[in-house]
Amino acid sequence: MYHSWGSQNAWLRQIHGHNPLYIPTAVWKAQGFAEGDWARVISPHGEITVPVARMDALNPNTVWTWNAIGKRKGAWALDPEAPEAKKGFLLNHLIHELLPPKGDGLRWSNSDPVTGQAAWYDLRVRVERTENPLPASLPDTGTQKSPVGQGPETVRFGEE
Amino acid sequence: MTTLPETTEKKLGLVIDLDTCVGCHACVISCKEWNTSNYGAPLADTNAYGADPVGSFLNRVHTFEVSPAVTEADRQVIGETPIAQVVHFPKSCLHCEDAPCVTVCPTGASYKRTEDGIVLVNEDDCIALSWSTRTTVSAVGSVLGPALMARGRWIRLSR
Numbered sequence: 001m002y003h004s005w006g007s008q009n010a011w012l013r014q015i016h017g018h019n020p021l022y023i024p025t026a027v028w029k030a031q032g033f034a035e036g037d038w039a040r041v042i043s044p045h046g047e048i049t050v051p052v053a054r055m056d057a058l059n060p061n062t063v064w065t066w067n068a069i070g071k072r073k074g075a076w077a078l079d080p081e082a083p084e085a086k087k088g089f090l091l092n093h094l095i096h097e098l099l100p101p102k103g104d105g106l107r108w109s110n111s112d113p114v115t116g117q118a119a120w121y122d123l124r125v126r127v128e129r130t131e132n133p134l135p136a137s138l139p140d141t142g143t144q145k146s147p148v149g150q151g152p153e154t155v156r157f158g159e160e
Numbered sequence: 161m162t163t164l165p166e167t168t169e170k171k172l173g174l175v176i177d178l179d180t181c182v183g184c185h186a187c188v189i190s191c192k193e194w195n196t197s198n199y200g201a202p203l204a205d206t207n208a209y210g211a212d213p214v215g216s217f218l219n220r221v222h223t224f225e226v227s228p229a230v231t232e233a234d235r236q237v238i239g240e241t242p243i244a245q246v247v248h249f250p251k252s253c254l255h256c257e258d259a260p261c262v263t264v265c266p267t268g269a270s271y272k273r274t275e276d277g278i279v280l281v282n283e284d285d286c287i288a289l290s291w292s293t294r295t296t297v298s299a300v301g302s303v304l305g306p307a308l309m310a311r312g313r314w315i316r317l318s319r
Binding site: 008010011012013014015016017055056057058077078079081082083150151152153154155156157158159 | 185188189192193196197198202203204205206207208209210211212213214215217220225227244245246
């Protein structure tokens, strides 16, 4: 499911309506994480607070998530209480759009030179377990008003 | 309860290579699209854009990871890093030869077709007891469960 419009699809959002940050076992144990826990993830640029899940099949110092599920509350005409807004999140807050100044008077885009996608693969972060789970992931950027109203409560695709 | 045919002219089944499946769910969406738009009642979705959306799907893929026990010899090579493997497990009808979902059905709605052996549901006769789904889950679990569990510690990664 890439990109964000996938979360507003009535079928896809049932299959994948929220995303945890997958934590390697070594970090999971060192921090004393348990199922259902949340963590602050801090980079040189910003900070997010998100639900976490243990994963053994990872490099011991790498974390990852699906970066297309999280939504601002009310975005894509979803209910503000939608799992995408409460238990989904984006990594975008952790990186800057521009690379540090190179001294050539220009600011270069912080993106992969081949694909143009913003690249998180070399971002160093610190992970800290929170005392308690949060009601919704942070940062909270407020509720967006839908310009198109709300979708129907029940959909029956294919009905003649 | 519904009886199975004594013999079928063919024995069609469904085989999925778990080493190749990447858990993309394209088969799930394609199956729902085919079955919601062809005959009978649509596969509806309730609270479709709300806080807790639920809908009818005919199959799903669940993702697990398995971490085998690490031996002392392994540990000398890899240290404490676990050797873990992600397994995507599509749960679709396999059209079992002795389909347990048919024999629990009290109305004859679940049946095995004598021409080719595939398992079907006549929705006009179905009264939605869900016994068929439950027996399928326990039948698949009783066959696959011990074999899978023997491979190590399993955790579920997907919803």
